[in-house]
Amino acid sequence: MVCGYQREETPAGGMTFACFCDGGQTTGRCGAGSKRNEGPIVGAVVAVAFLCLVILTCFLACRHGSLPFKSKNKPGTRIESFLQKNESSIHPKRYTYADVKRMTKSFAVKLGQGGFGAVYKGSLHGRQVAVKMLKDTQGDGEEFMNEVASISRTSHVNVVTLLGFCLQGSKRALIYEYMPNGSLERYAFTGDMNSENLLSWERLFDIAIGTARGLEYLHRGCNTRIVHFDIKPHNILLDQDFCPKISDFGLAKLCLNKESAISIVGARGTIGYIAPEVYSKQFGTISSKSDVYSYGMMVLEMVGARDRNTSADSDHSSQYFPQWLYEHLDDYCVGASEINGETTELVRKMIVVGLWCIQVIPTDRPTMTRVVEMLEGSTSNLELPPRVLLS
Incomplete structure (x- = not known):
């Protein structure tokens, strides 16, 4: 509808209003009266719709932890960013799937097979290797990054060598030097005294001191101090000469050299080996x-393997094993070493140090x-720790 209007002053000093439209002349206002009220109505509808959208968005964000329109990173994006930032300090080679x-x-x-995935035997440039295939995951890859970042900074005879890695989509792999004798768990914790996997006390002692040297290196010897957080027999690998090598740095924490206290989120490690302070401050x-x-x-487990010298029906079988060792130290050392003086000394060292x-x-x-x-x-220079701390 096309309209125009005209205002005229009356003789009495008032004003008249005339609207000329193609539908005829009207007075008071131009156009149909219904059109005049559409603006506020439309505005109110738009406001209510927008408010509903905001409420729906907040609900979805609270329920799913992200905005519905937020784009999700592809698997491995965070890892790729990490690798780019640390390219100069990461020496292992990257391989394709x-x-x-x-x-x-x-x-x-x-x-082998574990919660992390599976380990396969392989060959790289004529050298035997162990390939750890991590489970396909949509996670942010914290354990993968810990492993690559930690071992890349190490070089020690008692720390396993990382030769390479693979990151391709959700496929993640870590390539290590091959350890033909497997893990310490395979040898040190058999209950069969006649088993071919049973190691001598001398060899157990060498493994204990080698592992200690590897940990000392991680804590003090490398450029960036590393706390492993998962030391256990399964993570101590043995080469062809039974030289121990610390492995599996998925839970490791990199620390500044001057840093003493470490902040972590939640307990990490394996039950039975986790320190009390990791559970509670x-x-x-x-x-x-x-x-x-x-x-x-x-x-203490290496020394004890309690099934060797304790029986299931004995009075002390249910007693806390370190406490039992403390109370029966001399008898245990003699019995374990079969009246061999040198072996008795080795066993005693391991027990006292462990306590x-x-x-x-x-x-x-x-x-x-x-x-x-x-x-x-x-x-002769070793003293037992205070007994009260073992209660």
Whole structure:
């Protein structure tokens, strides 16, 4: 509708209003009256619709933890960013998934299986390797990054060597030097005294001191201090000469050299080897001493394998094993070594060092440097830790 209007002054001083439209002349206003009220109505509808959209968006954000229109990163994006930022410090070579399949001959020989995935035997440039295939995951890859970042910074005879890695979509693999004798768990914790996997006390002692040297290196020797957080027999690998090598850095924490206390989210490690302070701050701060505790528990298991010298129906079978060792130290050492003086000394060293390492209060535990000194020194200089801390 086309309209125009005209205002005229009346003789009395008032105003008249005339609207000329193609539908005829009207007075008072131009156009149909219904058109005049549409603006506020439309505005109110738009406002209500927008408010509903905001409420729906907030609901979805609270329920799913993200905005419905927020784009999700592709798997591995965070890892790719990490690798780019640390390119200069990461030395292992990167391989494609096709390379990994060739190395393992399409994963023909499986060496082991765990919660992380599976390990396969392979060959790289004529050298035997172990390929750890991590489970396909949509996660942010924290354990993968920990592993690559930690081992890339190490070079020690008692720390496993990472030769390469693969990151292709959701496929993640870590390529290590091959350890023909598997893990310590395979040898040190058999209940069969006649088993071919049973190691001598001398060899167990060498493994204990080698592992201690590896931990000392991680805590003090490399450029960036590393706390492992998962020291246990399964993560101590043995080469062809039974030289121990610390492996599996998925839970490791990189620390500044001057940093003593460590902040972590939630407990990490394996039940039975986790230090008390990792569970609760009331025992002290988390630090490299948490690894010391795990090491001590592992050494006492290496010495004890309680099925050897204790029976299921004995009075002490249900007693806390470190406490039982403390109370029967001399008898145990003699019985375990079969009246061999040198072996008795080795067994005693391992027990006393292990008891010191598992002290409840972190500050009462020795450093790994001190642990190495105690194992290399004489038993005459070793004192038992306070008994009250074992109760």
